[in-house]
Amino acid sequence: MCGRFHLLATAEQVAALYGVAVTQLMPRYNIAPTQPIAAVRHSRTGGRELTYFHWGLIPSWSKDTKFASRMINARSETAHEKPSFRAAYKRRRCLIPVTGFYEWQKVASGKQPMCITAADAQNGSLLSFAGLWEHWQSADGSEIESATILTGAPNELMTPIHNRMPIFIEPDDFDLWLDASAPLPAVQSLLRCYPAEKLRAYPVSTHVNTPRNDDPTCIAPLIP
DNA sequence: CCAGACGTTGTT
DNA sequence: GTCTGG
DNA sequence: CCAGACGTTGTT
DNA sequence: GTCTGG
Numbered sequence: 001m002c003g004r005f006h007l008l009a010t011a012e013q014v015a016a017l018y019g020v021a022v023t024q025l026m027p028r029y030n031i032a033p034t035q036p037i038a039a040v041r042h043s044r045t046g047g048r049e050l051t052y053f054h055w056g057l058i059p060s061w062s063k064d065t066k067f068a069s070r071m072i073n074a075r076s077e078t079a080h081e082k083p084s085f086r087a088a089y090k091r092r093r094c095l096i097p098v099t100g101f102y103e104w105q106k107v108a109s110g111k112q113p114m115c116i117t118a119a120d121a122q123n124g125s126l127l128s129f130a131g132l133w134e135h136w137q138s139a140d141g142s143e144i145e146s147a148t149i150l151t152g153a154p155n156e157l158m159t160p161i162h163n164r165m166p167i168f169i170e171p172d173d174f175d176l177w178l179d180a181s182a183p184l185p186a187v188q189s190l191l192r193c194y195p196a197e198k199l200r201a202y203p204v205s206t207h208v209n210t211p212r213n214d215d216p217t218c219i220a221p222l223i224p
Numbered sequence: 225c226c227a228g229a230c231g232t233t234g235t236t
Numbered sequence: 237g238t239c240t241g242g
Numbered sequence: 243c244c245a246g247a248c249g250t251t252g253t254t
Numbered sequence: 255g256t257c258t259g260g
Contacts, residue, residue: 001233003243032260033243055260059230061237069258070231072243083230083238104243106234111244151232164233209244211260 001073002129002149002166004208005031005101006115006219007038009124014038014097017126017171020050029218030102031055032211033072039094039131039147042178053094053147058136059084065136068146074132076152076167076191080184085148088132091180093187094147095169096129100219102208103201105161113208114161115219116201130167130177130191150191157196168194 006029011022018040031037036052043049056068071084079085100117118125133147150167158165169177173190176182203222207213 001243003233034258034260057231059237061230066258067231069260070233073232075232085231087237102243113243148231206244211244 001103001151001162001164002101003033003072004211005098005129007031007097008099008219009097009126013124013126014050017128018048018050018095018097018174020048022050028214029216030208030211030214034069035211037096037147039096039133040174040178041092041094041133042180048178051145053133053145055148056146057084057088057132057134057148058144058146060087060134060136062136064138065144071146071148073151073164073166074148076130076150079132079150080188085132088134088148090184092133092135093177093180094131094133095174095177096131096147096149097126098129099125099127101129101166102204102218103158103162103165113204113206114201115204115208116158116161116199119198119200121200128169128171128174130169152191153193155193155196155199157199157201161201165194167191 008027011025015022033055037055040048057071058068074085079089103114104111130150131147136144151164152167154165205222208218
């Protein structure tokens, strides 16, 4: 699963990796479900754009937004067939830039939050979650664009921590992932387990548990 | 035909 | 919207 | 994901 | 325990 992450790259770094215009990017140490998340998608004019989406996908046919908080993740194994996700899976894929994410590992004393980043992480080392987005319009005409993060089986690093992890897309595969007309078997081939050697994990304090804590303490290594 | 569901995770 | 259950 | 609420009435 | 909010 993936229920919390951080984005600590500069606007320039995001702009360079995805080839999008980024005007401003506030550092976010603790991004939680229901909050706006930045994601890259194909724009109507043919290029790419960075837009903000409500984290928690709202299917276009929903009567209200109550379902959204349970739609923060979609199983990569079944998203192509689930009523809530299949339309978005076919035509509305996106990339969610992150510099790391959090998982809570069950231990004897309770739950230990772990921070996972790129193995070679410098400040601003970006990874890309595979995401889906959807457009929703309420009866009174208000509109919401929302998104979800695809999950899959854990790699060797993540297995002791949790039984699920997010799907990552590598830069060479960005075009294919974002292409609404790409053949689905090719798209499906991208839903693979990200290599353990490209990630590292370390414990952090329970400071990160509270969503309103959005500061450097969230990512600070826990000193035992 | 209409009504009702449509999800993931973890835990049991 | 689309599928399943009644 | 975790944190925090979980209720009604009448009055201001 | 279970739901809502962030």
